[in-house]
Amino acid sequence: MDLQPIEVSRIIEDPEQPRKAIDDAALQGLADSIRQHGVLNPITVAPLTGVDGYRIITGERRWRASQIAGLFEIPCIVRPQAPTDTSDKATEQLIENLQREELAPLDKARAIKSLKEGIGATNKEVAGRLALSERTVGYLLDLMDLPEEIGEQIISSPNRPSAGNLTEKHGRFLRQLNDNPEAQAALVEKIKGDKLSSDETALYAKALRESPDDFDAILGEGPDGLRKRFGGGRSGDDISGGGRGAGGGGGSREREIDYHEGAYAGGPLANKGEGLPFSMSRAMVGIVERLPQVLAEINLAKVDNAADLDSIVDMLTATRARVDELLGEARRRI
Numbered sequence: 196m197d198l199q200p201i202e203v204s205r206i207i208e209d210p211e212q213p214r215k216a217i218d219d220a221a222l223q224g225l226a227d228s229i230r231q232h233g234v235l236n237p238i239t240v241a242p243l244t245g246v247d248g249y250r251i252i253t254g255e256r257r258w259r260a261s262q263i264a265g266l267f268e269i270p271c272i273v274r275p276q277a278p279t280d281t282s283d284k285a286t287e288q289l290i291e292n293l294q295r296e297e298l299a300p301l302d303k304a305r306a307i308k309s310l311k312e313g314i315g316a317t318n319k320e321v322a323g324r325l326a327l328s329e330r331t332v333g334y335l336l337d338l339m340d341l342p343e344e345i346g347e348q349i350i351s352s353p354n355r356p357s358a359g360n361l362t363e364k365h366g367r368f369l370r371q372l373n374d375n376p377e378a379q380a381a382l383v384e385k386i387k388g389d390k391l392s393s394d395e396t397a398l399y400a401k402a403l404r405e406s407p408d409d410f411d412a413i414l415g416e417g418p419d420g421l422r423k424r425f426g427g428g429r430s431g432d433d434i435s436g437g438g439r440g441a442g443g444g445g446g447s448r449e450r451e452i453d454y455h456e457g458a459y460a461g462g463p464l465a466n467k468g469e470g471l472p473f474s475m476s477r478a479m480v481g482i483v484e485r486l487p488q489v490l491a492e493i494n495l496a497k498v499d500n501a502a503d504l505d506s507i508v509d510m511l512t513a514t515r516a517r518v519d520e521l522l523g524e525a526r527r528r529i
Contacts, residue, residue, distance in 0.1 A: 197272070197273045198270065201273070202267060202268045203266060203267065203268060203269050206248065206249050207248060207249070207251070208250075209252065222259060222263065225260040226261075229257070229260050230265070236257065237270040237271055238252075238253060238255075238257050238258055239253045239254055240252060240272070240274070241274045241275070242275075252274065257269070299347075300346075301338055301339075304336055305339070307332060307335055308339060310324075318336070330512060337366070337367060337370055338363065338366050338370075340370050341370055342373075342379070345361070345369060345380075346366070348361045349361045349362065349363060349365070349366050359388070361383065365391075368393065368399075369400065371401075371404060372404065375403065377410070378403045378414075381414055382399055382400065385399065385414055391418070395418040395421075398418055398422065399413065399418075402424060
């Protein structure tokens with residue numbers, strides 16, 4: 196590779212560049228910086244075949260800003276030729292663009308999808324190429340399921356309040372309403388108008404999924420009201436006691452179940468205070484009854500470490516996937 200100044204007029208963009216939109220204000224800001232300090236990071240180019248010119252591999256934004264700044268030439272790393280492997284080229288462009296917050300999440304998702312389909316890779320393999328977590332790749336690809344007019348509004352807002360904008364986290368919960376476009380569109384407007392956080396958006400999405408006929412009432416209710424609707428302020432015993440009891444009836448639980456070793460001479464799990472013999476079927480009911488109590492003990496307000504929070508997200512995501520799998524199996528057997 197060779198570093199040399201090249202006239203900006205002899206350089207053309209790459210039509211396969213992942214970035215589909217460039218913010219004019221951000222580009223002007225970069226141009227002002229270049230005017231003052233110059234281009235600090237060279238762009239990467241390769242010679243065009245049969246033409247006295249070069250095509251950009253990475254750095255289109257810097258090239259455009261340099262033209263605005265009035266530069267005659269720009270420092271370039273010149274490769275003998277562009278990557279012949281399409282996947283290597285796409286990976287290189289993606290890595291540069293993903294490191295830039297200005298690239299819209301939907302553009303990231305489209306580029307990742309294109310790379311994934313182009314090389315026939317799994318999410319895990321794509322994540323390895325891009326030095327991202329598999330979870331991040333999955334979240335970005337999920338944005339492709341949103342209606343385009345909503346996906347286009349989503350911005351990247353890491354570590355900052357959303358301030359009424361739609362973020363990737365908002366998008367995850369809006370996606371859950373794809374079957375109810377009217378409610379989905381109304382929730383988008385409420386997010387922007389009321390500056391809802393992603394957690395508050397999750398409450399509204401859950402309420403609209405469970406009670407679609409209460410559309411107007413739900414959207415007219417405040418987040419605190421929805422928290423009460425879903426058990427805010429209730430004790431762990433109240434939460435675990437709701438719904439169907441161990442015997443299949445509704446209302447409050449009629450009997451305690453002990454799951455600890457020694458409760459029954461014939462095995463580690465048994466029904467407490469009942470004459471019924473131990474059975475694995477009854478034990479499964481007991482295990483599931485414990486889940487709400489365990490979840491009620493999780494207090495994210497006490498988590499002050501970003502790495503710990505990331506681990507919790509990974510584990511909860513895996514738990515949710517397992518719950519969905521078990522629900523599907525249970526429903527097929529009903």
